[in-house]
Amino acid sequence: xxxxxxxxxxxxxxxxxxxxxxxxxxxxxxxxRAGAAGWIESRINEKRDLTxxxxxxxxxxxxxxxxxxxxxxxxxxxxxxxxxxxxxxxxDEAA
Numbered sequence: 001x002x003x004x005x006x007x008x009x010x011x012x013x014x015x016x017x018x019x020x021x022x023x024x025x026x027x028x029x030x031x032x033r034a035g036a037a038g039w040i041e042s043r044i045n046e047k048r049d050l051t052x053x054x055x056x057x058x059x060x061x062x063x064x065x066x067x068x069x070x071x072x073x074x075x076x077x078x079x080x081x082x083x084x085x086x087x088x089x090x091x092d093e094a095a
Contacts (some may be wrong), residue, residue, distance in 0.1 A: 032065050033075060039063065040075060052076075 001055055013019055039062075047054075052069050059065045059072070 007057070007082075016020075032059075032067050032071075036063055037075065038064055040072070044081065081087065 009019060036059055040059070042049060043055060043058065052073055055072050055076075056069045059067055059070060
């Protein structure tokens with residue numbers, strides 16, 4: 001163990017009172033989703049033909065939440081939604 005490491009540990013112990021490891025991650029549900037997840041789901045159910053940019057813009061306008069469209073897509077994908085608006089058709093039905 002180096003002298004610097006030992007010195008840093010003494011300072012840490014004085015500052016926070018413990019050398020126990022802290023928690024990792026955001027604890028689940030403490031990000032933008034905590035307040036907006038239900039809103040997004042209800043908005044998608046109200047208007048099924050929204051494009052991905054729709055919820056992103058509405059989140060910014062209605063809830064003052066700035067979020068990237070990929071982040072919203074990941075949430076929607078987690079709800080089981082896909083980007084297809086119609087179910088796939090068989091080849092002989094097409095055109």
